[in-house]
Amino acid sequence: PMPGAFVSWSGGSDVCDPRCGHVAVVESVDYENHTITISEGWNSKGAGGTATWDYVNMSVNTYTFDSIRNYTDGNRYSFNGYVYVLGKGE
Numbered sequence: 001p002m003p004g005a006f007v008s009w010s011g012g013s014d015v016c017d018p019r020c021g022h023v024a025v026v027e028s029v030d031y032e033n034h035t036i037t038i039s040e041g042w043n044s045k046g047a048g049g050t051a052t053w054d055y056v057n058m059s060v061n062t063y064t065f066d067s068i069r070n071y072t073d074g075n076r077y078s079f080n081g082y083v084y085v086l087g088k089g090e
Contacts, residue, residue: 001029001036005084007068009077022077027060037062 001007003026011020024040041058063071069079 001026001065001068001082002084003028005082007036007038007082008080009071010080011077021080026082034065035062036065036068038068 005026007024007026009022022040022042024038027037027039029036037060039058039060041056044055044057071077071079
């Protein structure tokens with residue numbers, strides 16, 4: 001993982017169907033301690049919740065490399081990997 005990458009999880013079998021998943025932005029990586037700090041957000045009303053900013057929760061959390069790969073949140077997600085944006089932008 002690298003800062004600026006996205007973390008991607010697919011929807012699983014519990015509450016989320018395959019169309020719903022989760023993404024987060026990698027803020028920083030501590031390679032020595034094998035931890036990743038990510039910014040993530042979610043709808044407080046759940047996967048079928050109202051799609052308005054009134055229900056959006058955001059947080060910054062630190063996880064170990066293993067906990068990112070094995071994160072399921074009650075069998076709702078499966079880890080896809082990291083997405084890297086190429087280029088420096090203009």
